[in-house]
Amino acid sequence: MKPSRPALAVAVAAVLFTVIYVALDFNKLWALRYGADTGNFVQWLVGEAHGRGSWNGAEYRPHLQVHDSWALLALVPLMALWPYAQTLLVVQVLAIAATAPALYVFARTCGAEARAAVAVGIAFLLSPSAQGLAYGNFLENLFVPVLAVCGAIAARRRSLVATLLVAQVLLGLKEDQALFLIWFGLWCALFWDRRIGIFLALLAACNGLAFVFAERLHNAHPSLPGYALHVDDPLAKLLFFVALFAPFAFAPLWLGRRLLLGLPLAAEIVFSRPWAYPLARIGVHWTASLVAATAIGAAYIVARRPRFALPMLACALLCALTLNDTVLKIGRWPFVIDRQAYRVAVALRSAASRVALPRHLEGEYVVAASNPNVVLLKYRRDEAGYCPAYDTNARAFFASLGFGTAAAGTKLCAGVPVGPAELAPP
Numbered sequence: 001m002k003p004s005r006p007a008l009a010v011a012v013a014a015v016l017f018t019v020i021y022v023a024l025d026f027n028k029l030w031a032l033r034y035g036a037d038t039g040n041f042v043q044w045l046v047g048e049a050h051g052r053g054s055w056n057g058a059e060y061r062p063h064l065q066v067h068d069s070w071a072l073l074a075l076v077p078l079m080a081l082w083p084y085a086q087t088l089l090v091v092q093v094l095a096i097a098a099t100a101p102a103l104y105v106f107a108r109t110c111g112a113e114a115r116a117a118v119a120v121g122i123a124f125l126l127s128p129s130a131q132g133l134a135y136g137n138f139l140e141n142l143f144v145p146v147l148a149v150c151g152a153i154a155a156r157r158r159s160l161v162a163t164l165l166v167a168q169v170l171l172g173l174k175e176d177q178a179l180f181l182i183w184f185g186l187w188c189a190l191f192w193d194r195r196i197g198i199f200l201a202l203l204a205a206c207n208g209l210a211f212v213f214a215e216r217l218h219n220a221h222p223s224l225p226g227y228a229l230h231v232d233d234p235l236a237k238l239l240f241f242v243a244l245f246a247p248f249a250f251a252p253l254w255l256g257r258r259l260l261l262g263l264p265l266a267a268e269i270v271f272s273r274p275w276a277y278p279l280a281r282i283g284v285h286w287t288a289s290l291v292a293a294t295a296i297g298a299a300y301i302v303a304r305r306p307r308f309a310l311p312m313l314a315c316a317l318l319c320a321l322t323l324n325d326t327v328l329k330i331g332r333w334p335f336v337i338d339r340q341a342y343r344v345a346v347a348l349r350s351a352a353s354r355v356a357l358p359r360h361l362e363g364e365y366v367v368a369a370s371n372p373n374v375v376l377l378k379y380r381r382d383e384a385g386y387c388p389a390y391d392t393n394a395r396a397f398f399a400s401l402g403f404g405t406a407a408a409g410t411k412l413c414a415g416v417p418v419g420p421a422e423l424a425p426p
Contacts, residue, residue, distance in 0.1 A: 006114035010104045010121040014097040017125045021096075021134040024327055025089040025335065028135070031335030031415025032363030034085065036376055037137035039369035041072070041363065042085050046370045048073060048078035056376025058365065064221035068211040069140045071172025083370040089140040095142050096134040099292075100125050102149040103299050109156045112303035119309035120248070120299045126316035127247035128323045129291040132283010134217050135326040140173040141288035147173075148292035149299075155188065160196050167200055171207040175222055176268070178208030183264050225286075226273035233278070237270055238263055240280035244287075244294055249311035249318045252297035262297075265290040282325045332390045333397040335415030342367070348374050360386050363414060387413035 016332065028034060036058040043056040044063045054062040079087060100121035107117035124130050124145075133142055147170045154162035170177050181204035189197025213222060231237065245252055252259070269287060272279040280287040302308050321330050341364075348355055348368035357365050359379045368374045391397060396406040396417030410417045 004114060006118045007101070007104060009118050010101050013122045013125055014100045017100070017134070017245045018093050018097045019295070020328075021093045021131070022090055024135060025093060026086060026329075027334045027337065028415070029085055029089060029363075029364070029366065030337045032338075032341060032361075032367065033335055033415050034346060034363055034366040035137045036359075036362040036365060037139055038085055038088060039366040039376070041088055041138050042083070042366065042369035043374075045072070045075050045079040045088075046083045047372060048076045049083070052372060055372075057372070058362070058369075058371070058374075059223075060378075061220070065215070065218055066223050067140060068171075068175040068178075068207075068214075068222070069173060071143075072140060085366050085369065092138050092142050093134050094261050095146055096130050097125070099130070099145040099149055099295070102146055102153065103295055105298065106149050107155065107299040107303055109153055110300050110303035112299065113306050113309075116302045116306045116309040117299070119312045120295070120302050123247050123298070123312040123316035124295045126313075126320040127291075127292075127295075128243055128282045128319055129247075130283070131289065131320065131328065131424065132281075132325040133285070133288060133291070134283075136283060139285040140168065142283040143259075143294040144170065144177070144288040145295065148289070149296060152296050155193070156194055156195065158193055160199060163196050164199060164203055167203055167356045167379055168207075171204060175211045177289070178211070180204075180264060182208070184261065188259055225279060227268075227271050227273040228273050229271065231270055232272070232274055233280075236278060237280040240269065240287075241266075243282050243319065243323045244290065246323070247312070247316040248294065248298035249308050249315045251296050251301040251305070251308045251312065254301050254305065254405065255297050258297070258300075262290065262293050265293055283321065318336055327390065331392055333392065333394055335391050336397060336400040336412055336417055337415065338412050341414075359383055388416045389419060391416045393417040 040056045040058045040063060043058070044054045047055060048052060054064045056063055059066055075088070075091065078091070104117045104121040104126055107120050108114070112120075125278065130145070147166055151163055151166040151170065154166055157262060167181055171181065182201050185197045185201030187197070188200060269280050269290060277284070281287070298312070302312070327334055345364040345367035348364065349371045351368070351371055351373050353373060355374045356377050357374065358377050360383055362376060365374060365376050393410070393416075395404065396410050398404055399406040406417060407419070409419055
C-alpha cells in the first residue's frame with residue numbers, strides 16, 4: 001500500500017529536518033561548541049561497551065546513580081561500533097524528527113483531516129522547542145516527545161499492551177517520568193479508560209519506588225534543581241509559555257479542562273529556583289515533557305478545529321525565524337571551524353595517561369570522551385576563557401568559505417569570530 005501524499009509530505013519534512021540539523025550539529029561539534037552533557041553520554045555508553053560501567057569524567061560518578069536512564073543502554077551496541085559524539089548527535093536529531101510522523105498518525109487517529117494532521121507535524125518541526133532540542137546537548141529527555149506521542153496513539157486505540165510497553169521505555173529515560181505517568185494514569189483511569197489508567201499508574205509507581213530503593217542502596221542522589229513555592233523571574237517564564245504555544249497558533253488553549261493535565265509538567269518549570277541555566281528556556285531537556293504534551297494537545301485540537309491548521313504553519317514559521325534558540329534564527333550564522341583545534345581534540349582520544357581539561361574546554365572533552373582518561377575539572381566561578389554563544393559575524397563566516405575577508409583584528413573563539421573586546425565574561 002502506497003503512503004498518501006499528506007503522509008509523504010510529513011516524511012519529507014522530517015527528512016529535511018534531519019539533514020539540516022545533522023549538518024548544523026556536526027558544525028557545532030567540529031567548532032568544539034558542545035557542552036559536557038554530550039560527553040557524559042559518550043563516555044558512559046562507550047564505557048559500558050568495554051565493560052567499564054556508567055562512570056564518566058564530567059559527573060565524577062556512574063551516570064546511573066545520577067539519573068534513572070537504563071533505557072539508553074540500548075545505544076551501547078551502536079556506540080561500540082561508532083564510539084563518537086557524531087553517533088549520538090545523529091540519534092538525537094532522528095528522535096526529534098520521528099516525532100512529526102508520529103504526531104501525524106496521532107492526529108489522524110483522533111479524526112483529523114489529512115492536511116490538518118500534516119500541519120501539526122510540520123509545525124512541531126518548525127517550533128523553537130523542537131529545534132532547540134535537536135541542536136542542544138544529547139540528553140535522556142530527547143526521546144520523550146516521540147515516545148509520548150507513540151504512547152498517546154496506543155492509549156487512543158485502547159491498546160493496553162502497547163501503552164504499557166511504550167510507558168516502560170519512557171520510564172527508563174529519567175526518574176521524573178514516573179511522577180508524570182502516575183498523574184496521567186490516574187487521569188486516564190478517571191476520564192478515559194479505567195484499565196489502562198490503573199495499570200499505567202501502577203507501572204509508573206513501581207518504577208519510581210525501584211529507583212528510590214536503588215539510590216538509597218548505593219547511598220546516591222539524583223541531580224535535581226531546587227524548587228520553591230514562589231516564582232523566580234515570572235516574566236521569563238510567561239514568555240516561555242508564549243513561545244511554547246505560539247508555533248501551534250495557541251491551539252492547546254482550547255483543550256478546556258484537559259489543560260489541567262499539563263499542571264505537574266508546568267509546575268516543574270514555573271516553581272524551579274535559579275539553576276545552572278534557566279529551566280524555562282526554549283528547547284532544553286527539562287521542557288521536553290511539556291513540549292510533547294503541548295504538541296499532543298495541538299494535534300487533538302486540530303482534529304476538532306481544522307481551521308487551526310493554516311495558522312499553525314504560519315505561526316510556526318514565524319517563530320522558527322524569530323524565537324529560535326539555534327543558528328537558524330535571523331542574524332545568526334554557523335560556527336567557523338578551527339581545524340587545528342579540532343585535530344588537537346581528536347588526538348586526545350588516544351591519550352594514554354589522565355588528561356584533566358578545564359571546564360571551559362568542555363567542547364574538547366565531548367570530542368575525546370570515548371577515552372576514559374579524558375576528564376573535566378569541576379566548574380570554578382573565577383574561570384575565564386568562555387566564548388560568545390552564537391556567531392553573528394556574517395562577514396567572517398563567508399570569509400571562512402573563501403568569499404571576501406574578515407575584518408582586521410578578528411579572532412576565533414571556539415567557532416565564533418570576535419573582536420578584541422568581545423570575549424564573554426566567565
